[in-house]
Amino acid sequence: MDLTLGGYSGISFEDYESGSNNVSLDDISLFISWSPTARIRFFSELEMENLISSQGISSFSESFSLERLYVDFLVTHSFTLRLGQFLTPVGRWNTRHASPLVWTTSRPLVTKSNFFPSRTNGIMLKQQWFIKGNDLDVSIYIDGSKYLDPRQLNHHYNTDSEAEFKYAIGTSIRYKATHELNLGFSYLSFEKRLAARNSLNHVIGVDLLWQKKGYEIQIEWAYHYENKQQVDNISGYIQGVIPLTDKFFIVGRYESFTGQYQGFLDKFKGTSHFAIPALVWRPFFPLVLKAEYRFGDNNQQLAPSGFFSSISVLF
């Protein structure tokens, strides 16, 4: 029997050029993993998000969420069946979004839940193949949040960013081409549940991660189409990491968005570019300190310019 307790937490500071700023206790996250037998593994993550900030204190019910709760059945050494609520496997960022694990305080636009809900309620089948010394992982998943997510029974979503799936079907393909290079492809078709409207969406994404001796390049790009408003967009980012020492890192990220975006209250049409230079200090494991400045062109609506910093810890 194998029981693991862990979690992470973080404090962030945001200072926008528009004049607003905010300090918040972003996350207090606790995860529990338990393997009662060799072939079964339970996993859960409970999260308190934005509980305390300079804007005030949120209520427990507002800030508490069940981020993940699933069971993995290891059917064979290469085939896994997952049931429950898990992170939607589109791209790389969403499935490892914990503050201590990512290089910047701000999240890339293409990975935000405005474009696809971050959590899936349903079933995922995952098969691994080993081809000429390289790993190929293929996952297929089906979401039935309309029936499986108890929060949806009495909840009306007011913004795109908090909306969950009504239902979805998707696939994720990961190929480890070399020890340094990982490639990914994602496809997702889904309907969001919103108070104002339901819409059918399609997301096609590609991603890449190259890592060697502390250097890193990460790319995610996705095309998104929504049939209700007949809007589409293409957005993504390229991010590089250069180690200055074994504790200090320079990070640079460029993002772009082209097309139309129909939010719950807002609408954007056009092209936006923005970039982030960042400095990351990992004085000792598991503490991470980050500071970054975001600026760009036509970006005030999608990703406003400003200074962001954070302290996070994995425990």
Add this chain to the structure above:
Amino acid sequence: MIIKHQLYSFLIIVLLGFNSPLLADKILVIVAKNSPVTRLTLQQLENIYRKKTQININNERWVPINLIIEDPLRQAFSKKIFKQHPEEMEAFWNIQYFNGITPPYVVSSNEAVLRFVNSTPNAIGYIHHCYLDQRVQVLMKLDFNSSLTYSCP
């Protein structure tokens, strides 16, 4: 006579030097004597140590074991299997930890590896070849180009 001895000594040193690959250190990947697994590929070994492959052919959970990070054998093993130093694996293991998967157990000596593998069902470990004894069976021998600075019993 002295010159002759010096010449022989020189020849022995040169021959030993040229034959160094034959005398090179080997890392032996080991399992218990009664393990149902009798062979592995390098890729299978990597996936077991990454915990990507978690169960064996009998559908029982693998229990991989590592030496401490400072051990030169651990360094050499990591370079051979993952093409990375153990320290470079930190980011990988942090992400695995986020998904509830912990790194392999760590013990402090070759003798501890032998005892652990011998006494724990489905355990897999590695030792320097000079520590091999009857308690375990060898699944794989890993050669290295450079010689390890290692103390043998």
